[in-house]
Amino acid sequence: MNALMLAAVPAAALVAGLAYKARALTVSGAAAATVVGAAAFGLGGGLGAGALLVFFVTSSALSRWRRREKEALQFEKGGRRDAGQVLANGGVAAAALLIGLIVPGGAHGANLAFLAALAAANADTWATEIGAAIGGTPVSLRDFRPAPPGTSGAVSAAGTLAALAGALLPALFAPTRDILLVTLAGFAGSLIDTLLGATLQAQWRDPQNPARWTERRPGAAAPDRGLLAVNNDWVNFLCTLAAALIAILFAR
Template sequence: MEKTMIQPLIAVLISSLIAIRSYRKKSLDLSGAISGFIVMTIHIAVGYRYGAMLLAFFFSSSKLTKVGEEKKRRVDADFKEGGQRNWIQVLSNSAIATILVVIIWKEAEWQDKCLDSKDSVLVTSLIGGVIGHYCCCNGDTWSSELGILSDAQPRLITNFKPVRKGTNGAVTKTGLLAAAAAGSIIGMIFVIFGFFTAKCSKDAALKQLLVIPLSCLAGLCGSVIDSLLGATVQFSGFCTVRNKVVGKPGPTVKKISGLNYLDNNAVNFVSILLTTLLTSIICIFIF
């Protein structure tokens, strides 16, 4: 059987197993499992590297969400057992990359390409965008899930004033370091898988190593953008009844920061979009 038949079949098999397992483990609800299956199938069918980056983000975020659940339950007003995600959360963290990999498939015709502007500026920018996308997703998730467990006092990124844990736009050193590490992981996966799946010149192959430090910066940048948006256009307030930080105004809620323009999913989407664009442009000049 040709690659055009084998790889999609492998993609369906892997995606089915992961979607079913994630639903049973309560990492995804039914809508999240169905949308996740579609997204995973597309990524893996187009290229194993894209599937690997997506799965690295998904598995690490799912695992970290369950770390320190008791502590997070006391702080997070929207806490869900197992961090269960629905289709909106799945697509807000994967829709842009899914569109990009489909365009890559059309342009590259099933070939796994290196980042090389001499070969194709368009494909290089698209691949760079996918890398930036998952660096941002992973960076923001690691930052949030590990930062909230830190004993350090969180500070609002816009004025560095101390705020309560769970406040949108609050950062800690632990969270920022986690974001950089999360981005690096995505870059390493891209490079390692590329050694086995991508065909490119010797010079271009060596240059792919620059993806790792670039991914580190993309993870950090994505987290910072997310925090800036969270502190300015996403509402945070302290509910005196629930004794928690909440994301919507109310009669028992004292405002901490931000305007009530975007919710968490919208903030994630915008920060991912901006990081994707920035990384895409930078890759054209570097590679």
């Protein structure tokens, strides 16, 4: 283990500990963030650390913005990120760096995949948090009809613009020639996330308001649409994986 990796572990643990103290992470989330952060800091260097910190700080801040209004929308999980959320959003990025270390000549593609995965996670987070906070009338990709704000699988103008801006931010850590590729890969990943949310993600009718859909399972009820095994964490994981693969496919 090189000196950078040795320094990366305590650095990642320190950041995760501060995030836990700030109530941005649960205990399991802090443990998972230490692993993901150590990979980003130790294998991605300064750019990897910067991109990961930008994603984590902005997404955590946005999750607190207008929290009360968003809590009424009944997202599956709250503002504190647990291990499932951390790995769903950052696991692919960390794995890309590890694979790049193993595969000869794979460093460039691994770095692009890392940034694209983070761009997708950031785009999805910004779209959800900003779109839900601002409001408007989203349109469901399931039937192209208006849907209540916060509905999984629905898009709004504000959320779409937020997704594009969110994808751009981590992409700025890529080489200049690859910024557009990483941005588009991340944005595409967020659109795939929305499509999966509209078709495969488990959703239930809100018992208090049957006109509204919720990601929170009421008791042991089977989902009214989607697959029980496909929750928000799985959708986020597939979103980041898709973005990483797109970046590798079109890398120059």
